[in-house]
Amino acid sequence: MIVMASMMAACAAPQAPRAKKDYVEFPAGNPRSILIPPVVNNTVNVDAPRYLLSTIPIPVAARGFYIFPVNLVRGMMNEEGLSDANMVHAADPTVLGALFGADAILYITIHSWETEYLLVTATTTVSFSYVLKSGRTGEELWSGSAKISESSEDGTTQSDDGDSSWLEELIGRTILAAIQTSAPDYMQLAREATGQALGGGDQVFPAGPYSGKYGKD
């Protein structure tokens, strides 16, 4: 029996409380595993989905879920004729759920990105949405959308309503990094996003079973 002792240890240093939603729970059951199928990309930047798929496992796992190996999933889906992201997103989630044994499926769609130029400053805004569906019943467990902007002047990012969750920040910043092909910026934003995921902040959905926060936030 594998004992995940480190997961159960509570954070020693108290976190400064941020504005939190009321205790939230999944509408039905608590998913232990999350599958991320191909991302629908409605932009011309072909790097964004690849970047997203290669960087999202770490923070989702840090949030306490088992995340299916993205490259294996990609290979298997291609073999099963499921390589078209739009088709996959429109299909019955329970089919994917049964194929992989996934409790939940996270569908991400990148809608658009634009860069505005003002003198020497460029501000890029990416717009995306995501839906988490049960792989068992097909019902929607969670969803959200956001616009995340990054300014070239000081490298800061912000969201459209100033209240985005760690997942939205992560997805948004990752896409921005791919668009701007700025590897050093990516490192910084990835650290921040991961830090947010680990340290708390507004939660997009409850922690998974491998997180020390399971059942507590």
Add this chain to the structure above:
Amino acid sequence: MFCILAAGLLISCAPQHQQYVWGSYETELYGYYKNPDRLENLMKALEAAIARGENSAQKTGSAGGAKTSRVAPGLYAEYGYLLMTKNQDAKAKRYFEKEKLLWPESAVLMDKMIKVIDQDQSS
């Protein structure tokens, strides 16, 4: 090199959140997506991350003998899959079994992969 999780520790709560060792998996995975010739780099990154995850597990073994593995979710399976693409089925199967043992959530998928290998070998 690109240990995102370790870097994240600098601004978040310390050791107890350092659950897994990812190594440079993320960077090499992206590199591989951009350029399939980088398959070997990805495999080496997985080997290194797995080795470190297994080695640090031994150090944190509790007094009762139970060990906590720090191999990240999916890494054994990813490595196994790449081995399959190189026709190293027997070795791939061992890694799928490791993934299944460490992560019960992977059982359905791992059983499928193991079955594919068994069928290939018996034909």
